[in-house]
Amino acid sequence: MNDNRPIGVFDSGVGGVTVLSKLVELFPNEEFIYVGDTLNCPYGIKSSEEIQNLVTNVTKFLLEQNVKAIVIACNTATCNSSHLSKLTNIPIIGVIEPTAKYALKTSQNKNIAVLATNATIDSHKYESYLEKRKIFKKGIRYYVKCSEFVTLVEEMKMNTDYSQDIVSTKLNELKNCNLDTVILGCTHFGLLSKEINQVLPNVKLIDCGKPTGLYLKKVLKKRKLLASDDKDGIVKIYTTGDADTMAQQIQWFDKDHQPIKKIIL
Numbered sequence: 142m143n144d145n146r147p148i149g150v151f152d153s154g155v156g157g158v159t160v161l162s163k164l165v166e167l168f169p170n171e172e173f174i175y176v177g178d179t180l181n182c183p184y185g186i187k188s189s190e191e192i193q194n195l196v197t198n199v200t201k202f203l204l205e206q207n208v209k210a211i212v213i214a215c216n217t218a219t220c221n222s223s224h225l226s227k228l229t230n231i232p233i234i235g236v237i238e239p240t241a242k243y244a245l246k247t248s249q250n251k252n253i254a255v256l257a258t259n260a261t262i263d264s265h266k267y268e269s270y271l272e273k274r275k276i277f278k279k280g281i282r283y284y285v286k287c288s289e290f291v292t293l294v295e296e297m298k299m300n301t302d303y304s305q306d307i308v309s310t311k312l313n314e315l316k317n318c319n320l321d322t323v324i325l326g327c328t329h330f331g332l333l334s335k336e337i338n339q340v341l342p343n344v345k346l347i348d349c350g351k352p353t354g355l356y357l358k359k360v361l362k363k364r365k366l367l368a369s370d371d372k373d374g375i376v377k378i379y380t381t382g383d384a385d386t387m388a389q390q391i392q393w394f395d396k397d398h399q400p401i402k403k404i405i406l
């Protein structure tokens with residue numbers, strides 16, 4: 142049994158395209174509909190109520206597109222998504238649990254830093270997941286609010302002295318923590334890997350894309366929702382902001398996709 146309906150993917154902006162990129166590699170036969178809510182980005186400095194309303198609006202749009210599953214390619218939105226199960230029965234996959242689990246397996250010494258938006262850190266979602274594991278009696282975790290990194294990515298200021306300065310200043314305190322693993326707990330932060338590794342050269346950076354994609358695969362297989370093998374993959378990208386601006390912002394996205402369209406939610 143197969144299901145050729147699309148998979149919805151969304152983020153507050155362009156960060157989730159890092160997850161989309163992994164998903165396209167892992168699922169060559171699937172149709173993806175990505176929404177970047179760039180008009181309302183950043184989410185990470187908004188109240189929970191505001192974020193929940195924005196998340197509801199994007200989800201309703203995706204449900205109207207008849208998606209078979211939704212990947213919330215945004216940690217901040219994942220922290221504010223428990224209400225979505227009232228809207229639909231389709232699988233809704235967040236990024237936090239798969240990413241935290243993956244980090245748990247990766248780290249040897251369990252000295253792990255989580256870099257995320259202010260709202261994600263304040264939600265204590267990573268903390269409640271990581272600290273409840275017995276294995277984490279060992280090591281120390283560090284939770285760092287980095288919402289200013291989101292702006293660097295949305296404003297396309299990566300790979301500059303300016304971005305290095307902001308990242309170095311913020312992460313300087315982690316230099317002597319004997320970290321072996323850093324969770325990029327915001328999907329925008331993979332685009333700042335170079336800057337982060339410059340300050341913390343000996344750590345493994347854990348991006349949400351792969352762990353979330355592998356988890357999605359398990360869910361779709363179990364529910365017999367995978368697209369048929371002979372179907373060509375399609376990627377459709379929508380933004381609530383300006384389509385040309387988004388095209389500029391995701392120039393690094395090297396997968397085939399249809400022209401970006403603006404939507405009003």
Ligand code: DGL
Pocket residue numbers: 152153154156157182183184185186214215216217218258261288291326327328329
């Ligand atoms: N990319 C989002 C995340 O993973 C956050 C960006 C924002 O603050 O809007 O948390």
